[in-house]
Amino acid sequence: MSRKISEQAVLMGSRNALVGILARAAVEPAGRPAIVILNTGIIHRVGYHRMSVSMSRALATAGYSVLRFDFSGIGDSDPRDDGLPPLESSMADIRDALDWLERDHLASRVILIGLCSGADHAVLYGHTDARVVGLVLMDPSIPTTARHYLHYIALRLMEVRSWFRVLTGRSRLIRMSMRLALYIVRLEWKSRPKPAANLASRQTIEQYYRNSVDRGIAMLAVFTQESTRQTYREQMLDALPNVPFGDRLQLEFFPGSDHTFSIEADRAKLTRLILEWVGGLSQAA
Amino acid sequence: MTxxxxxxxxxxxxxxxxxxxxxxxxxxxxxxxxxxxxxxxFAHRTLRLLAIRLAAAGFHTLRFDYFGTGDSAGDMTDADLPGWEADTEQAMEELREIAGASRIALIGMRLGATIAARVAARRPRDVDALVLWDPIISGTDFLPGVAAAATGAEQTIVVHGFPLTARMQCDVRAIELGPLLAAPTTRSLLAITERRPLHASLPEVPAGPGEGSLAIEFITDVCPWIWFDPTENVGAVPVGVIQRIVRWLE
Structure with a gap:
């Protein structure tokens, strides 16, 4: 690690069962928010391609305290003993981590960073805790749109291997075309007096984002083209039309990047983007 | 756990x-x-469980990240295989200081097994048991698979998002574990979950007075290739292999 920063292994939570690494600059400017990087799926706190480590060190070098830690039952953290279901357990873990940062490091303002499920956890938790002032969301779950399916099908039609898969019966193309048809049917269903059951999740997601906007939480949302969840830059806005994001959201799209940012150049670009965004947020505060 | x-x-x-x-x-x-x-x-979850099982069986256990990997200092681009072998020896010293004994069991998986075998050969007085879990036996056998997964035409190739420098490629290409396996210096277990043609030429070495030994076991588990799980991300753990290793060490 750089001489300018230090890294410390920490145990947090009421049972000291949450394992994390706190990266800090030797000289830390006052008033900056702390940053917490969340797990992606069941990958431990190091992250895909060691992405969370390099990101932590870059942010710490820029003067931020950065905590990367494992949720209970993931990585090196023991499972909780209170019987909480997985989602509630993760929410409680984030609160424990923020409590520890506030108590031991006087961090009253926090930015949460997450990829995939980590982004979802950040959205679910952020609006419930006044200490959260920013969210960096990489490929969070957002509802699909008709344009998403059309984009996906158009992109795959241009690939030779897709035609090979169609001919060999292994294609996702047919499945996605079926989903588009289903989506259109559901839109028709939506016009009926009683909404379709699957819209409940869309409404819930919308509510979480609306709560975040109402609370003044700033958001940086980064989407990758290869993830198949979203295929165009504005999908988040199209999917959540009732959320008044305004200037609370900075939307970025990485064409050609895969879901885990496996290309080093993409990870470097992502880190630069986050550094710039976090810097802007710190100056605005 | 600390x-x-x-x-x-x-x-x-x-x-x-x-x-x-x-x-x-x-x-x-x-x-x-x-x-x-x-x-x-992808092996992190499995090796954590192995450490917990070993601790339950009475072993003071240390897992660690080599320089430039995991949570350890440095970047992969500054790493090399001799350095990782020195890191392993450093970890052995650290565990000795913590737990206060001298003889150590070394357990390695894949490239970690190769490193463990080399360290054990250099320090037969310090290592009293060696477990090699699907080691990389031949660098030239391992590298074609690595190269197939690599991107980038420069000297440093990128394998599933991790850089492998020219120096490290050289180090890996030079791996030839056969002579060490044929003349073990300590009690050793070769645990194999995926048979490869080169395994056919490996001879078992029976235990003798004052010498090392090598037992070869082909272990069938419902999820043998736990270390390569880029798409499923389900976290399957080969409990059968873990149980066999712990039992053999006991």
Whole structure:
């Protein structure tokens, strides 16, 4: 690690069962928010391609305290003993981590960073805790749109291997075309007096984002083209039309990047983007 | 369980110490050598469980990240295989200081097994048991698969998101574990979950007075290739292999 920063292994939570690494600059400017990087799926706190480590060190070098830690039952953290279901357990873990940062490091303002499920956890938790002032969301779950399916099908039609898969019966193309048809049917269903059951999740997601906007939480949302969840830059806005994001959201799209940012150049670009965004947020505060 | 950093300032290494859960007939130590790259990421859950099981069986256990990997200091582009072997020896010293015994069991998976075998051969007085879990036996056999997964035409190739420098490619290409396996210096177990043609030429070495031995076991598990799981991300753990390793060490 750089001489300018230090890294410390920490145990947090009421049972000291949450394992994390706190990266800090030797000289830390006052008033900056702390940053917490969340797990992606069941990958431990190091992250895909060691992405969370390099990101932590870059942010710490820029003067931020950065905590990367494992949720209970993931990585090196023991499972909780209170019987909480997985989602509630993760929410409680984030609160424990923020409590520890506030108590031991006087961090009253926090930015949460997450990829995939980590982004979802950040959205679910952020609006419930006044200490959260920013969210960096990489490929969070957002509802699909008709344009998403059309984009996906158009992109795959241009690939030779897709035609090979169609001919060999292994294609996702047919499945996605079926989903588009289903989506259109559901839109028709939506016009009926009683909404379709699957819209409940869309409404819930919308509510979480609306709560975040109402609370003044700033958001940086980064989407990758290869993830198949979203295929165009504005999908988040199209999917959540009732959320008044305004200037609370900075939307970025990485064409050609895969879901885990496996290309080093993409990870470097992502880190630069986050550094710039976090810097802007710190100056605005 | 205690997570901590050890080693010198420039080469600080991250480790997790699991104290022995039961008092046995003398203090026993185990150091776990992890694989590299995506294999390290996907094997983490399995090796944590192995450490917990070893601790439950009476071993003070240390898992650690090599320089430039995991939570340890440095970048992969500054790493090399001799350095990782030195890191392993550093971890052995650290565990000795913590737990106060001298003889150590080394357990390695994939590239970590190769590192463990080399360290054990250099330090037969310090290592009293060696477990090699699907080791990379031949660098030339391993590298074609690595190269097939690589991107980038420069000297440094990128394998599943992890850089492999020209120096490290050279180090890996030079791996030839056959002579070490044929003349083991300590009691050794070769645990294989995926048969490869080169395994056919490996001879078992029976135990003799004052010499090492090599037992070869082909272990069938419902999820043998736990270290390479880029799409499923389901976290399957080969419990059968873990149980066999712990039982063999006991």
């Amino acid at each position: 997570p901590f950093y050890f080693g010198s300032g420039a080469r600080r290494l991250f480790g997790i110490y699991e104290p022995a859960a039961v008092a046995g007939t003398g203090t026993r130590l185990a150091v776990i050598c992890q694989p590299w790259g995506a294999e390290y990421v």
